Amino acid sequence: MIRKTGMILIAALILMNCGGGDSEATKEAAQPKLSPDGLTQEQLKNGVGPIGAFELGPQDDAMVAKGAEIFELKCVACHKVNERLVGPPLSGVTTKRTPAFIMNMILNPDEMVKKHPEVKAMLAEFYVPMTFQNVTEDDARAILEYLRTL
């Protein structure tokens, strides 16, 4: 009994670990079902980044035109529509990924490549990590609208 109390005290002291950091474990424990990579189901579906799940409305042609322009400037060096270049072909991508996933991939590629299991698998296939191309959230939304047309 006493030995046990001592062990618990020691364990508690060591866990305190100079203060700070103790709450993270509790926080994570409160999270529901994490993937082996530490992502939530929500993150697996919609990606890691600033954009949360949302539904697409009817196609906005003005936005498609703007998206096409940005795509020509900042994306085509690596992405083609129907064939592999540096990155994967993008035809039909909006049927394979959620809108939020696509925008997070455009806006937050560094973290996506590091954390998301499916994106990590793509890095192993394509070797060159997707790069941030200095686009705004509005730009990314427009690119997404353009991708819907491919």
Add this chain to the structure above:
Amino acid sequence: MNKTMMRVVGVILVIATFLLISECAKKEKPILGSGDAASAVYVAPGDYDEFYAFTSGGFSGQLGVYGLPSGRLFKEIPVFSVDPENGYGFNEETKDMLKTSFGHIPWDDSHHPELSQTDGVTDGRWIFINGNNTPRVARIDLKNFETAEIIEIPNSGGNHGSPFITQNSEYVVASTRFSVPIPQADVPIDTYKENFHGTLTFIKVNPDDGHMNIEFQILVPGYDYDLASGGKGPSHGWSFFTSYNTEQANTLLEVNASKNDKDFIAAVNWKLAEKYLAEGKGKTRPGEHYVNRMNHKTHSADSKLNKTVTVLDPAECPGLIYYLPTPKSPHGVDVDPSGEYIVGGGKLAAVVSVHSFSKMLKAIEDEKFIGDAGGIPVLDYDATIAGEVTNVGLGPLHTEFDGKGYAYTSAFITSEVVKWKLGTWEVVDRIPTYYSLGHLMIPGGGSMKPWGKYLVGLNKMTKDRYLSTGPELAHAAQLIDISGEKMKLLLDFPTVGEPHYAQGIPADLVHPNTTKIYELEENEHPYRALSEKEARVERDGNIVHVYMTTIRTHFKPDNIEGIKVGDVVYFHITNLEQDWDIPHGFAVQGARNSELLVMPGATNTLRWEPNKVGVFPFYCTDFCSALHQEMQGYVRVSPKGSKVPLSFN
């Protein structure tokens, strides 16, 4: 409860608590002045240094960027010398940065970095540095750590006393070390006394964009003008310049310029100069000089030639300038953070003379003059002197301040830093350096707010301090802790070139503002290709323009045919990356200049004149990704007059 068991538990608890405490203690930063020197300079992997230190490159002509307290080298910024590592001075965009009235000058001797100030405090916007040999002053932008502007100083021979700044960066000054005929003329050297003059140049700095323009020059007697310091607080509006060779010798100066017991510190009232200029006292005189500015939209230098300067003659501007006699061939002049004390490094005197600004004003009012030199009133030494620091070592050169009432003087001959108290002039501490200390630097030095935690000694001789590297050795900087009563040597670190002066600034004033990329949308380079669609090759006679793009991990185009011997090919490379730390390099076989290193979003141009028939590879030189080795291409060069059509993919 079993006693033995209690004891065991108790002991375990004590040990655990002790281990925990010592583990926590390890994470605390060591307090300077106590603990060991190694932990005081240790910056853990991934952690940042507390200060930036900018060291002049001396005969390298560049500017070094170090971290303090670690002494780690971060960058060597090319300023006055070409740099094949990134193409500075070689590529078409930057070669005009080195344009002077003498032509393209690919090298200089850079001595004194000086940070811009606002309200007497270093603000982290720009750093200026002088070119000594072909008189110039450069401005480096601390957002991108690139040379933004170089202005040539006319009517000067050896721009040593430069580029010291006023408290709101209104002016950077430049005094000529070597007096010369003004304007330059073909005269016998032994007519020095009648034909040679010096100039003190005031370069106006535009507060919005930092652009420099020579506002005026003051024509002064033909002495050697050495260093300078800006007034501050009460002395704001004045600048101070040391001189030696008041003997006006023109040969064997080591003897002939060391005869007078006192030479002069020139006190210049630049606010009065502005008044005289407004009154039209300035004369337009010949003064050919280039102003070269980088345009960060076009990524290219714009060069402009000015033919004249405005000159003020002290004879026509009473009260503009006074001489303060100062022993003996003084080198440094340093105004303390309060702005009251003007400290002259005696060099050939074993004393540091401290003039009082308020006493100087009183002496001027009371006309305590002992005569004039070349028409400039010379003040009575006893009327301006506040105190003399004796026992300051031999060869006192430069003084910096800690903002806590102490001054630190470098003594070259006795290789030491001597700490003394402002006001009482008593020496309170001294520490040897290794070896032959020139300048010293405290972050914020020269401003009204020094950060008096560290001092860096910039030694001239290295000898046995490092592993030997043949006859030439890296210069030795030494980091000294000045936070306590006693100075403490913490670290030796080697520096590139020959640092003369250095300046330091808290990292927080610079680090967060850094440019990470250039935005493609803002690229206005006339030969840009902002997407792969725009990549192409165009011929105009024997001139070929290649509009090429790069992105991980290919060039577009990467096969070019139809180039002929005798062509002049311009590779305009636009780096389409918009990601931090992803420059692409470009090198092509047989290029007789350098490589290019193109920052994300920028366009750089390499001129290539193929002189052999064949198929020559080009490739990316900066390891950029896993497929970097695949980032390559070919250019086919056919004989002159060949019918191979121009083509690319």
